[in-house]
Every structure is written in C-alpha cells, then in structure tokens.
Amino acid sequence: TQLLExxxxxxxxxxxxxxTVYCNSSSVFSSLQWxxxxxxxxxxxxxxxxxxxxxxxxKRLTFQFGDARKDSSLHITAAQTGDTGLYLxxxxxxxxxxxxxxxxxGTLLTVNP
Amino acid sequence: xxxxxxxxxxxxxxxxxxxxxQCQVDSQVTMMFWYRQxxxxxxxxxxxxxxxxxxxxxxGFVIDKFPISRPNLTFxxxxxxxxxxEDSSIYLCSVWTVANEQFFGPGTRLTVL
Numbered sequence: 001t002q003l004l005e006x007x008x009x010x011x012x013x014x015x016x017x018x019x020t021v022y023c024n025s026s027s028v029f030s031s032l033q034w035x036x037x038x039x040x041x042x043x044x045x046x047x048x049x050x051x052x053x054x055x056x057x058x059k060r061l062t063f064q065f066g067d068a069r070k071d072s073s074l075h076i077t078a079a080q081t082g083d084t085g086l087y088l089x090x091x092x093x094x095x096x097x098x099x100x101x102x103x104x105x106g107t108l109l110t111v112n113p
Numbered sequence: 114x115x116x117x118x119x120x121x122x123x124x125x126x127x128x129x130x131x132x133x134x135q136c137q138v139d140s141q142v143t144m145m146f147w148y149r150q151x152x153x154x155x156x157x158x159x160x161x162x163x164x165x166x167x168x169x170x171x172x173g174f175v176i177d178k179f180p181i182s183r184p185n186l187t188f189x190x191x192x193x194x195x196x197x198x199e200d201s202s203i204y205l206c207s208v209w210t211v212a213n214e215q216f217f218g219p220g221t222r223l224t225v226l
Contacts, residue, residue: 042217
C-alpha cells in the first residue's frame with residue numbers, strides 16, 4: 001500500500017509570509033498532483049509533476065518533485081488571504097494503475113489579514 | 114480539463130434510506146471514479162466506474178452498499194444504500210483525462226440522521 005505523509009497538518013500564517021508544505025512517501029510515484037480544496041467544493045487541480053527533480057511555478061506557488069519521485073513540496077511566496085484552503089497532494093501509481101491516486105491527509109492553510 | 118457536475122449538491126437523509134448521486138461530464142472519458150471524504154479527512158477511493166461492466170471496488174467497499182452505474186462515457190451514478198450516520202460524508206466523482214490528470218466534481222454533501 002502506498003502512503004503519502006503530508007506536513008504540516010495545520011498552518012496559520014500572516015499575509016505576506018512564505019510557507020512550504022511537504023509530501024513524503026517511501027514509494028515511487030509515476031506522477032504527483034497538488035490540489036486546493038475550499039469548504040463546500042471539490043478539489044481543484046493546481047499542478048501535475050511527472051519528472052524527478054521537476055520544478056513548476058504557478059504565479060506565487062512553486063512545486064517541486066523529488067529526484068527519486070517519492071516526495072514533493074509546495075512553496076508559497078508572500079501568501080495572500082485567498083490562498084486559504086486545504087492543500088492535498090496525491091500520488092499516481094506506476095504501471096497499470098497509474099490512474100489510481102493515493103491522497104495525503106492534507107494541509108489546512110489559513111492566511112490571516 | 115473536464116467540467117464535472119454532480120446532483121444533488123447536498124442532502125439530508127433518514128437512516129435506512131438510499132440516495133443516488135449523479136455525475137455528468139462535459140466530454141467522453143474512459144476512467145471515472147467515486148471518492149468519499151469524511152468530515153475533516155482526506156479522500157478515499159470507493160470504486161472505479163467501468164463503462165459497460167461492473168465497477169471495481171476498493172478494499173472496504175462493496176457493491177451491495179455502494180452500487181454504481183456507468184451507462185455511457187459521460188455519466189455515472191453512485192447509490193449509498195441503507196444509510197447510517199456513519200455514511201455522512203462528501204461524495205465526489207472524478208475523471209482521469211488523456212493528459213494523465215484527474216479532475217473532481219463539486220461533491221455531494223450527505224448528512225444522515
């Protein structure tokens with residue numbers, strides 16, 4: 001069974017601060033996806049990383065996939081109140097089950113004005 | 114990407130009854146899935162909805178409790194049968210696209226009294 005450990009579980013910061021969320025596993029994933037979920041809504045896909053060592057930027061968000069494709073991080077620069085939400089990482093299996101996602105438990109981020 | 118809608122968006126049901134949730138996608142997709150997200154928790158895969166054949170259930174989920182239909186490539190239903198308060202959750206459908214990305218519907222928030 002593939003497991004994804006996500007940390008921290010809760011994070012409360014002031015607007016303008018930087019933060020990093022981590023997603024770690026002992027398993028190798030074919031790809032890793034990051035989602036943000038707001039209350040009462042479904043998860044919204046932010047990015048997919050596929051290649052070991054890959055770095056993707058989405059405005060103030062920087063996503064990195066570990067060289068061994070076992071871990072990933074999400075860094076937010078100068079957080080804004082609109083960044084508040086539940087951030088979920090999800091790893092896709094390899095081989096014939098690459099469509100099956102294993103989700104981390106999520107990081108609940110609160111950005112205070 | 115894919116645009117996914119779910120009906121109903123929320124419902125309050127009595128113990129022992131059943132509820133059918135509908136999922137509609139704006140394009141034909143091969144892979145559709147049903148997830149459960151219990152309060153304050155991450156997402157757990159219930160089953161893969163297969164077009165033209167029986168759904169594939171994950172460990173801990175059975176067809177008698179969660180019957181699934183997939184009559185075509187754009188539509189699926191999940192029924193939560195003989196409900197108990199423990200079934201109170203958000204139920205989400207998702208699709209896997211040819212770009213190897215997974216998109217989620219807005220979810221159905223179910224409360225069982």
